[in-house]
Amino acid sequence: MLKGLYDWMMAKAAHRHAIWWLAAISFIESSFFPIPPDVMLIPMVIAAPTQWLRIALICTVSSVVGGFLGYAIGHYAMDSIGMAILGAFHLQEKFLALKPIIDEWGVWFIIVKGATPIPYKLVTITAGAFDFDLVKFTFASIVARGMRFLLVAALLWKFGPPVRDFVERRLKLVTTVFVVVLVGGFFVVKLL
16 A cells, blocks of 8 residues: 555656645645655655755645644544544554653654654644644744755755665654754753
8 A cells, every 4th residue: 555655656746736746745744644745855856956945845834734733633633533543553652652752852852753754643643632832833843844854855956866865765864863963053052
């Protein structure tokens, strides 16, 4: 099933309305769709490198807006829809373990998890279920999703197709290193 969805998304990345498909996929991936929008973002930026910023921003905004749907599912329908979605991805145990982490780390949790290939739907649904502050959730989502999609698009724009294989195979590593550098920078600024 995932292979079929992946192939379908690759076809949509080459479609004349690809940007709208990317926006739709970015929106639904934030709450229930299984494949991240990077699958479309990467070939779209390679095909139109001068449009990298526009493509990444559309992906980011759509993902953040879709995050509100995930938040609403967690907030209003956790016992029914939320648990069904998490169950479909085998994420129930992770959900239950996140309450103390969100309570302690809050915005940092959303930024770090939202920027990595951890399923963003887990982050959005969990934030809603645990009644995380919506303003902080919005801020953290913009930072996290913006970092992720802008980083991938910028790397592709700068280095082109040769970096595609590296990014696709090591997306988790690339975004994790970026998040570590960002968080480290905040701590250095705080110490000064």
